[in-house]
Amino acid sequence: MSLQQSPFARKLGAFVALSGEELSALDRLHSRRKTFPAGRDMVHEGQVNQSAYILASGWVCSYKLLSGGTRQIVDFQIPGDFLGLRSVLFRTADHNIEPVTKVEASEVLVEDLLATFGKTPRLGTAVLWAASRDEAMVVEHLVGIGRRDARERTAHFLLELGARLKLVGLGTALGYACPLSQYMLADALGLSAVHINRVLRELREDGLVTFQHGKVEIHDLDGLVLLADFDRHYLDHDGPLLK
Amino acid sequence: MSLQQSPFARKLGAFVALSGEELSALDRLHSRRKTFPAGRDMVHEGQVNQSAYILASGWVCSYKLLSGGTRQIVDFQIPGDFLGLRSVLFRTADHNIEPVTKVEASEVLVEDLLATFGKTPRLGTAVLWAASRDEAMVVEHLVGIGRRDARERTAHFLLELGARLKLVGLGTALGYACPLSQYMLADALGLSAVHINRVLRELREDGLVTFQHGKVEIHDLDGLVLLADFDRHYLDHDGPLLK
DNA sequence: CGACGGGACTGATCTGCCTCAGTTCACGAT
DNA sequence: ATCGTGAACTGAGGCAGATCAGTCCCGTCG
Known part of the structure; x- marks a missing residue:
């Protein structure tokens, strides 16, 4: 190492x-x-x-x-x-x-x-x-846009991003720096920027996550995972799968 | 051959x-x-x-x-x-x-x-x-669910399916046999079965496609391509790419 | 300095699609 | 013949999220 x-x-x-x-x-x-x-x-x-x-x-x-x-x-x-x-x-x-x-x-x-x-x-x-994992993420994204509502989708997105960043050492389970604008979030999640803004406010008011000033802070990880129906395992693992 | x-x-x-x-x-x-x-x-x-x-x-x-x-x-x-x-x-x-x-x-x-x-x-x-093409199709599907409305999405789906079937000799540009129920269509397109039903009726009344009795018949290919914003090239080609 | 522009944010209104609650029809089993 | 089942189909009503039309804030540039 x-x-x-x-x-x-x-x-x-x-x-x-x-x-x-x-x-x-x-x-x-x-x-x-x-x-x-x-x-x-x-x-x-x-x-x-x-x-x-x-x-x-x-x-x-x-x-x-x-x-x-x-x-x-x-x-x-x-x-x-x-x-x-x-x-x-x-x-x-x-x-x-x-x-x-x-x-x-x-x-x-x-x-x-x-x-x-x-x-x-x-x-x-x-x-x-790694390529298979990326493909799996696109599939998960598809499922989210097809069948999750705006809150779930946003929560899922923020959790997934956090897991990915943690893997490369750019974040923790509690938060990470995120340079995305709300417009980009909207274009990724298939929503309007206006609606993203309201959803982010709701998540903030519910004490789940804040996304402000380029920082995502997760305040209630369990609540967020529950809301998003997030599978902690599919991106998360400790130590290599193949020794 | x-x-x-x-x-x-x-x-x-x-x-x-x-x-x-x-x-x-x-x-x-x-x-x-x-x-x-x-x-x-x-x-x-x-x-x-x-x-x-x-x-x-x-x-x-x-x-x-x-x-x-x-x-x-x-x-x-x-x-x-x-x-x-x-x-x-x-x-x-x-x-x-x-x-x-x-x-x-x-x-x-x-x-x-x-x-x-x-x-x-x-x-x-x-x-x-072939695997890359499949992945490209999932991406296109994602785009459709995220940014196309129900009519466009349905039209796109039927066209894409037709192109795929044609490639393996199970259909033509004008139609093909399709064993899918409206419920499955709904689950694929991120819509309700009720709404799929109405959309199919509209497409039929507009003289674009019919999907009845397990058969898809395309009556106005150009109109459908236009509605779906369908890229004819990405699945369609005559003769192998690599000789 | 003031002007400009882009992002965050908001209220009001509109609508596409969902949900609920059915009916009808075709078909296979009894 | 009748029952049951699953798919297609329909109308009424509700709601999540879009659209429109802004304001406010802050950083940058002339």
Whole structure:
């Protein structure tokens, strides 16, 4: 275990216990560091031959635009997350990617990735697991939008985000820094910004969570978990699954 | 090209042009044929060490149950689709799978799958593409539930289903057989069955589609595409992408 | 300094969809 | 023939969340 792990290494380490050799193989993937300013799209839907990225710092969101001008945010990515894996496989991006904050990311060439997996197959397993978890999150998101009301949905979202951030060392069970505006929350949760605002006020007045000044503070974890019908296990585990 | 291709071979063939050798490697995956009656779950959420399946005939749906008793159908699978790939990777199923009709499916052991990919890597590519397309469909579904109204959502769903069925030779641009009840449609689209019924009536009265007696008939394809904001390209293509 | 702009926040009104409570019809079992 | 069941279908009434039209606050820029 090194003192200063990258969020990516930290996240994969939660799935598969990593050796020193595997950790340095990961480090080598981080050579082509790039930065992106907040707000200007990194990837547009339809673009071909995009690179994949590993997010080192900052937040981004993946979204789709509809003809009516509305948008749906599919997911947020936080440090340690893989970006645009599907777009690479498919050769053409099927969604837009916008940095929420200033972002640092490592460009990953497919050939480097495959070579790394060839030499250290357990890393391949770990990345596959991480990708499966991301897919599971999209599914959970779908379920939430389809069948949970605004309060439940918001509560679930904040809990899930907290669990993800905790995994990469950017938050605790009690709170975390969150650069999202209420507009972005609305676009992610399929609600209007006006309604998000009221829901956040309700959750605050009920003593469950506050989300103000870029900080989420969880005041009643059990109450929130109950409201959201949140499965603590599906993101949460202590120690790697594969030793 | 064999005369009688399985739906799975037909679908993969749309992504990657397959040689005779590759086709027979596919056939060998179909040895452990099983059948399942309609209505009784094949897989329950939380089950461990499930097999994966390739659907040979019949329809199934993947869904999640919420604490309130409601359910959200995440996706339907039709012949040629892969079943439970994520559950296998993750070792434990994160959703339920219920046959909509009587179903025939080939059980696929992970080791057989990996061995096949080792010998015929282009098949691996094709399966990966198919999996990416499935993931893209879940994303599109999410967008629909989040930001499309009931009419658009229903129209989009019927078009997408048609495109998928056409790919495996079970439908045309004008219509297809569809064993889904309005209740299932409701659970998939995040609506009530009552409302689905009214929406279907409206679409029928507007001369766009009819869905009656297990048959979907598209009467005004352009109108429907326009209403649904349907991207004809993302599922539709003539001839394999990789020669 | 004042102007400007973007985010948080609010009240009033409207509406899409849900819920409840049915009816009708087709079909399989008794 | 009758019963039961499950799917399609309908009307009435209610409500969650959208939309409209703002105000207030704060940070930034000329």
